[in-house]
Amino acid sequence: MRHGLSERRLLAEDLTVLGHGGRAYQDEESFPIRLSSWAMPLLEPIPLTVVAGGAEMPSLLPQLLGLRRDLALIAPDWLPIAAGTATETLAGLGALDRHVAVVPDVGERSPGCPCCRLRLDLVDAVAALVRRRSRPSHIIVAVPDLPADPAASSVTAVVHTVLSDPDLRRWVRLDGVVATLDAVPVVTRLRTGAVVVDSTGAERLAIADRVLVARADQVVGPSLLELRDLVGQLNRIAPVLAPAVERVSAGQLVSIDAWHGAPQVRLDATTRSGGGPVAGVIGAPDLVVIEQQGILDPGGVEEWLDQVLSQHAPRLVRLQGALAVDGSSSRVCCHGVGSYAMSHPEHEHPDGRRSGISVVMLIGHGLPADELAAGLRATAVR
Structure with missing residues (x-):
C-alpha cells in the first residue's frame, strides 16, 4: 500500500x-485504544465542536452551553466556568448528565511524531455520552490553554483524534473548531508591541472555523478592528464574533458543518x-x-x-x-x-x-x- x-x-x-x-x-488492532467490550447501535453521528482558548474561554462557555438544552460538555473538571445559572456550572451539568470530566492524556502513534499526536482520553469520554439513554444533540470539547503542557493544549491533537479514531468516526462528526480570544490583553499587547499570540495560540487561531472574542465592549472601536485584522492575517475562513457588542446566534457557532464541504476561504x-x-x-x-x-x-x-x-x-x-x-x-x-x-x-x-x-x-x-x-x-x- x-x-x-x-x-x-x-x-x-x-x-x-x-x-x-x-x-x-481501519481495524481494532492498529489503533492503541479500543472499547470493544460492549456493542453500540449504529446511530446518526453526533455533531462535535472543539472550543479552545485561554483564560477567557470559561467566561464564553456558558453562552455556548446555553444554546441547547441537550448539549453536552467534555472538559477538565478543574476548568472554572462563569456561572449564570446552575446548569452553566460543571456541577450543574454533571447533575444533568451533560458533563464528562477528563484529564488530558496525550499519546503518539509513532514515538516522537507530533503529526500522529492523539488525545487518548477522548474516546472514553465520548463513549460515556453516546451510550447514555438520553444522547446529547451536540458535544463540545473544551481545550484550555496550558502553557506548561503545550501537547495537552493542542487543538490539532483533538481534531486528529476525532477524525481518525474508528469508533469516534462512527459516534461523532466534527462540526467545527471555535477559538476564543480576550480583547483586552490582545489590544494592549498590540499597542505596546509585545507578543500577542504564541505558537500554540497561532495554530489554534489558524485552524478555527469561528473566533469568539470576549470583552470586546471594553476596547474602543479602532482597537477591535486591529484585533480583527490580526485574526484575518492568520485565518481566512473564520468569522470573528464578539457577543459583547453584537448578537451572536446559535447557528453561527454550532451545526455549521465546517469540515464537510469546500473550504469557505476568503481570497x-x-x-x-x-x-x-x-x-x-x-x-x-x-x-x-x-x-x-x-x-x-x-x-x-x-x-x-x-x-x-x-x-x-x-x-x-x-x-x-x-x-x-x-x-x-x-x-x-x-x-x-x-x-x-x-x-x-x-x-x-x-x-x-x-x-x-x-x-x-x-x-x-x-x-x-x-x-x-x-x-x-x-x-x-x-
Whole structure:
C-alpha cells in the first residue's frame, strides 16, 4: 500500500480513509485504544465542536452551553466556568448528565511524531455520552490553554483524534473548531508591541472555523478592528464574533458543518500564500489556496494527496478541499490534519450539477506553495 492511502479508491461513495502516518487505521488492532467490550447501535453521528482558548474561554462557555438544552460538555473538571445559572456550572451539568470530566492524556502513534499526536482520553469520554439513554444533540470539547503542557493544549491533537479514531468516526462528526480570544490583553499587547499570540495560540487561531472574542465592549472601536485584522492575517475562513457588542446566534457557532464541504476561504490581494511573519505572533502558519479549472485525474489526485501527507504531515495543520475528479458525479471533498485525511462526496448540488472548479486549502508551516500548486495542476485531464 502506498503511503497513507486506503485500499478503496478516492471516488468511493462513502467515507474513505486517505492516509494516516503511512498506513490506514481501519481495524481494532492498529489503533492503541479500543472499547470493544460492549456493542453500540449504529446511530446518526453526533455533531462535535472543539472550543479552545485561554483564560477567557470559561467566561464564553456558558453562552455556548446555553444554546441547547441537550448539549453536552467534555472538559477538565478543574476548568472554572462563569456561572449564570446552575446548569452553566460543571456541577450543574454533571447533575444533568451533560458533563464528562477528563484529564488530558496525550499519546503518539509513532514515538516522537507530533503529526500522529492523539488525545487518548477522548474516546472514553465520548463513549460515556453516546451510550447514555438520553444522547446529547451536540458535544463540545473544551481545550484550555496550558502553557506548561503545550501537547495537552493542542487543538490539532483533538481534531486528529476525532477524525481518525474508528469508533469516534462512527459516534461523532466534527462540526467545527471555535477559538476564543480576550480583547483586552490582545489590544494592549498590540499597542505596546509585545507578543500577542504564541505558537500554540497561532495554530489554534489558524485552524478555527469561528473566533469568539470576549470583552470586546471594553476596547474602543479602532482597537477591535486591529484585533480583527490580526485574526484575518492568520485565518481566512473564520468569522470573528464578539457577543459583547453584537448578537451572536446559535447557528453561527454550532451545526455549521465546517469540515464537510469546500473550504469557505476568503481570497483577496492580501491572502498569505507561502508564508511571511505576522507582527506580534510567534510561529504563524502559512496559508496556501490552490484553485484549478477543469476535471482532474483521480489516480493523479491520489498520488498528489499521498505526497502531501508523506512529505508535509509534520507541518500540516489543516487540509480541506473539493476536487472535480473524472468519473464522479459530484466533487470529492477531502479534509484532514497532520498525517491523516479522508474523503467523501460533496452533497451541495442536489440537481446533479457539479462544479468544474477544484479548490484546496492547506494551512501549515513552511509549505512550498508553488510546488503544491504545480503538483495538483499536473493532474488535470481536460
